[in-house]
Amino acid sequence: MNPVYYLYLASLLFTIGAAGVLIRRNAIVVFMCVELMLNACNLAFVTFSRLHGNLDGQIIAFFTMVVAAAEVVVGLAIIVSVFRSRHSASVDDASLMKL
Amino acid sequence: MENLIALLIAAPLLGAAVLLCGGRRLDRVGHWLGTLLAAVSFVVGVVLFSDMLGKSGDGRTLHQHLFSWIPVEGFQADIAFQLDQLSMTFVLLITGVGTLIHIYSIGYMEHDERRRRFFGYLNLFLAAMLLLVLADNYLLLYMGWEGVGLASYLLIGFWQHKPSAATAAKKAFLVNRVGDMGLSIAIMLMFTTFGTFAFGPVLGSTGDATEGKLTAIGLMLLLAACGKSAQVPLQSWLGDAMEGPTPVSALIHAATMVTAGVYLITRSGAIFNAAPDAQLVVVVVGAVTLLFGAIVGCAKDDIKKALAGSTMSQIGYMILAAGLGPIGYVFAIMHLVTHGFFKAGLFLGAGSVMHGMNDEVDMRKYGGLRKYMPVTFVTFGLGYLAIIGFPGLSGFFSKDKIIEAAFAKGGTEGWILGAVTLLGAAITAFYMTRVMLLTFFGEKRWQPDEKGNAPHPHESPRSMTIPMILLAVGSVFAGGFFSIGDRFVHWLEPVTGYHHGEAPVSAATVTGATMVVLVLGVALAWLMYGRKPVPVTAPRGSLLTRAARRDLLQDDFNHVVLVRGGEHLTRSLVYVDHTLVDGVVNGTAASFGGLSGRLRKLQNGYARTYAVSMFGGTAVLIAATLLMRAV
């Protein structure tokens, strides 16, 4: 089948992720949306790799996963500490600094 | 010999410098030093004069070039002097009368603790005035011109603690400045026309210049003359200038400075001769002022102001004569000299009277002073006779000549001018007689002032009377001396040029007419002030009288139009500067502040908002790039 459809799917996922980031309040969910975007990228990479018949894309996908994992580590650490000090994971509550 | 010219100026200048910078330690000798230096200058003048008499023809003109003043590409101004008969006449008048008035002041200012400074100013004035008449180019003349202005400013305002004096001084300087504006423009015109402003080249090549230019120059010079010589429309300052000490009024505002305008016009004769329109204006100004001053003189009760009016009117005569061209220049100067004598004498007399009357100036509070101060009475009387043109005395000759010349202008102009001059003579006779009667005749009208100390009229000290006597002598004989054999004419002719104007009526008739109007004027005055006692407080008087008392409303005009208008203008401009010019800038700053304040609100602290802006930004970025490619 035509790999282009996967690209459409990838962009769709990416957009959904982005929308989630803009819409959702809970930090964790927002973060998950970012992960979704990253995975969308992965899909795109793999598709293109298939398309071009070289494996760079697939390799990059692995790298991305690693990076995502690292981000999870750091991100959750930060979010959790915030949650513990504020008893809320809402990104909108974290608005001490403005203007 | 010519090297002495600088000395003429240097002597009083030195005096001024020493006296003004010398400090209190000079207080005791200051007045003597000042007088001495004035005298030195006079002596030098006499020496030069005798030397000049020794020479003949063009040899009589001396030049002294000190150094180049403002050397700039295409622009040459030198510190250089030119001494010819005209200048010499003035030198003698200035230094002579000046010295006398120095002597007079020694007595007059005796009780003033700032006498040293007074003499410093007087010396300064002498220096400046001599510079004015000795300069060999218009720019240097301008320096002297403003110099005398400064001196007169300082002397009018000598009693600065009196606000009236300070104001009068300021007024005098400002009005003069307007005139000076004319002089500077005239000089600029000369520069663009002739490329120079030295007397020789300019006056030598008037023939090649267009009449338009010459007329312009002439009018500008006239403006200057009006300022300095208190001619209509710039006459308003002279009356107030009487706030100054009387010797000042005598020297500066009667004998010398105010006649500088006449000098300027006579000196620039070549220009005026080639610009008849300008000449006409000069004549008209002279005629108008002549009457204006005379009328004002009739209404004033302040003795000095009355004399001031008369000065104005007499200078009107001179300007008129100068405006007549070669037929008049000589007589203008001659009248100037004689007037220098008798008017100075009169002022000194007035000063002497005030000296004896606790500085009372209102003539209605005098009366019958002749028995209290005989010397003053006699000298003043002689001066009086001279000015009204009593046969045989100075005024008679000089004024008579001017009237003749006026008629000799020819045509209706001639008749009109002649009539005006005659009328002027009549009025002169009237107001001078009035002054005479009010002051020295009738019964005493002075009472104790509110503090209860009545004036004790007494004769003034020797130092004051002697100058008065000398001046009286001058005012008696000068005219005759000059006129016999047309001495003065021949003396000045080489400089000013002269051709005898044939009057439509014979000289005798003119003289006769003059006598008639003279008698009429005196008689009228006697009827009004001699026969019946004079009220101490001035009656309301006719409309004209009241107008004349207020200088024919000319001051009110100035006040309303210039002063008030000016104040409004400046006040509104200050407002404009603050709100508009400044406001624009501050406004811009403020608007940026406001914009900043609004943009700030976007930073609302919500991470999601920031994400939105990023997302939107990206969208725009992509759209823009695609668009770029599309177009």
Added chain:
Amino acid sequence: MSFPLLTATAVLPAVGAIATAAVPAARRSAAKWLALLFSLATLVLAAVVVVRFEPGGARYQLTESHAWISDFGVRYELGVDGIGVALLALTALLIPFVILAGWHDADPLEDVNPNRRWRPTQGFFALILMVEAMVILSFEATDVFLFYILFEAMLIPMYFLIGGFGDRAHAGGDEAAATQRSYAAVKFLLYNLVGGLIMLAAVIGLYVVAGSFSLSEIAEARASGSLSMATSTERWLFLGFFFAFAVKAPLWPLHTWLPNAMGESTAPVAVLITAVVDKVGTFAMLRFCLQLFPEASKWATPVILVLALISIVYGALLAVGQRDMKRLIAYASISHFGFIIMGIFAMTSQGQSGATLYMVNHGISTAALMLVAGFLITRRGSRLIADYGGVQKVAPVLAGTFLVGGLATLSLPGLSPFVSEFLVLVGTFSRYPVVGIIATIGIVLAALYVLVLYQRTMTGPVKAEVKGMPDLKVRELVVVAPLIALLLFLGVYPKPLTEIVNPAVEHTMSDVQQTDPKPEVEAAP
């Protein structure tokens, strides 16, 4: 490699500034004497420059040239022409008087002095010397970039002088005065900074066009024809430069910072502003606008003349309307700067010589008037004219010097300002008669504001607050007397000055390819 004389004239005061700043807080008077010493030494060096300068010689003399920032095509190039020498001398001459006049202006008031290391006095004199150094160097710079750097950098010390040191009258706790002062300082800085930044754009543009900042190189390029600016470019660049200079000068309508700055700062600083720093603006018009953009200069002349004319009359009228004597003097200066700019752009040798002389004379006369006014203000503690009256009675010498200063300001013949003012008028009149005539109105107005000021403060009955006011002290006399002497001397014998200036003016005239209009009549000798 001869001794770098010009650099020395600038380095000396800079060193002095550092030295003065380094003086410990306790040794206040030492700092003063040090500053005075350095300023006098600079004066000596300046005198040497004047002597070494040959009026007839090359256009730029005592030149120095070193590589500096080759990437920007910038060289450290110095050299003076007559105009530069004149202004250099003026600056070096005035600074000692400024320092002497401000002797006590920066003595700290103990009550508002939280920190012992706070050393206002040292700072004050150090800043003055720093300004001197920068101004002097800017008169010597023949490299546009170097000039620009100094033109901008000198704002900073000036800014601190204005904002940091107010009248003793208002010094200390007075909160309102403090805000007024910092407002004035900020206004001064922002106006000049904006001007400078716009000039920066033009400077960069110049580099793009000419590829060099050195006046000499650009001149050569022009002569050889290798450099030719498009008319529009030249005009834009000219405007960029001129705007900055017009702000500094200041020219109407960019003038409003001056009254605030001069009003709020101490008299010596006010003198520094108007007599020294502002001259850089007018100097730069002659040096850079006319030289770099002759065509554009001619193109802009009509507008500039009108603005100058407005400055003359407008400034004078506003001076008449002022209640604060320092602001009055400031507006008078605006009027005078109008004359200077008019003289420059009249494009006649009389006008430009006059303008240059005007810069010098205005410096001296304003210094005299402003400093005496400062002495007066420190005595009474008020700047308002209405608070004075009859001073002449109690302090005749002060009044006398004040009057002389005033007369100089109204350019009375015999005092030096007359010479320059008349030259400017004649120069303008010979090319633009109407402009010249309107400008003469300025003469009358000048008399008005000066005499009104004198009458209201010095004459009349003695005000109660004025009673017992001491006359000028020795220090103050030492400040004023030489200035007055100079005014008189240059008034009757300006030849030394004109000799230096004339050749430079001729060069400028040839830069703009202008010749004086010929008189109608060849006058008979």
Added chain:
Amino acid sequence: MSATVVHSLWTTTAAGGIDKIPSPTIEYAQLAPTLIVAGAAVLGILIEAFIPRKGRYHAQLFLSLVALAAAFASVVALAAGGYGTTKKHIAAMGAIAIDGPSLFLQGTILLASVVAVFTFAERRLDPESHGNRVDSFAAQAAAVPGSDSEKAAVRAGFTTTEVFPLALFAVAGMLVFPAANDLLTLFIALEVFSLPLYLLCALARRKRLMSQEAAVKYFLLGAFSSAFLLFGIALLYGYAGSVSYARIAEVVDGTVQSVSPALADTMGNDALLLIGGALILMGLLFKVGAVPFHMWTPDVYQGAPTPVTGFMAAATKVAAFGALLRLLYVVLPGLRWDWRPVMWAVVIVTMLGGAIVAITQTDIKRLLAYSSIAHAGFILAGVIAATPDGISSVLFYLAAYSFVTIGAFAVVTLVRDAGGEATHLSKWAGLGRRSPLVAAVFAVFLLAFAGIPLTSGFSGKFAVFKAAADGGAGALVVVGVIASAIAAFFYIRVIVLMFFSEPKPEGPTVAVPSALTTMAIGVGVVVTLVLGVAPQYFLDLASQAGGFVR
């Protein structure tokens, strides 16, 4: 190790026996700077693990300084070896470009980091608590603010010495970022220096809530932007069939030799290229803090521990701009006419936006944040000059700017009251009276920011504007001039506040710093003045480093 390497492995394997795998060639010497720093970072972790608490601080400090110094030394060695000027090389099988710009930027980053580490290590500012010197970092990041455990940690005198290895990791990433020669390396490097920074932001000792908030915002937005970046990479990869800069450039220029049918197909599709390029651009603009991707900057700068703020403001900017330059000059020059207009717009809004919003700021750190945005605009003006001059001017500006910034933030750490640093502007009133020296120093930095002549700020601004004008962006120069005029306004406001307004009685105190901070500030001042008065030498360095390898 980059994708292409792996790819070659794969293909060879496909061809022949498994035994013939050639080991990839790694030029360790040329990668030395990065390797040293990264290694030191790992070592730092070990130190945390094995060295007792008391000794950690000194060990870490020593290690970091030595590592950074060594790295810098190797950079200098490489430059001396000719890489700074003539020689260029692509190391690590096409992953890292060793050329003038990367060396110059790496050098700058390393020096800036050294200074930053000084400020990290400062522990004289806070009063000693329970007899222990404390620095500006949380006693125990994990402890909840205000909780007993936190109190306990403070009492025990804990300090988060992990900041040093974290910083070193960040530096390592930054060193790679501008040198990255393929998109994958770019992405990895980005993450490598971003993640530690997220953490560092959260570690403030005082005002921890704000600090954590800053971390969250920075993290979420950063991840968000990196996702965009990654998608952009994907699209470019899709377009060119490779992520190596050289290859992509070839494809973009159409000078590629062997065109497979698939490539031919994707090459035709410019949307991939343009959108991909735009997304990557966005990712980098986020890092440099250009409008409209700037909004994280003020909050993060304000919340993060001030030394970290200084570090970010300086080093991150340098790295990000380096990468941006390489991307625009090496990968996308063929697209110049597409990205230039867009960048114009970005530059203008960045310069004006930063300057205008800064006017009404009341917190010194936020003020500096906005000023950094405005400066990003100025630098961008040089970036889009698209001339060698442009490159060198940007390099110079970055070098000049980073030291001023670190110095300025270092001064901010000195002005303190009971609640830690007194960052509200009102507290700064009359500082010039309390401690003239500190105020004067800060004034120097402000003047440099404002671009007053004789400071490095002016030299940099002039260089950039000159390049822009040369590159035909005269209009930008005018806008930039206006922006700097506006900017001048608020810098001056601060100076007025410090010098011309009366000190408040309950005003802050100025802490007397240890040699470390003093040195940091001193370096800042010296660099500011030297680059202001005699910048020629450094301009030469920058202009020699002007050429990118392709």
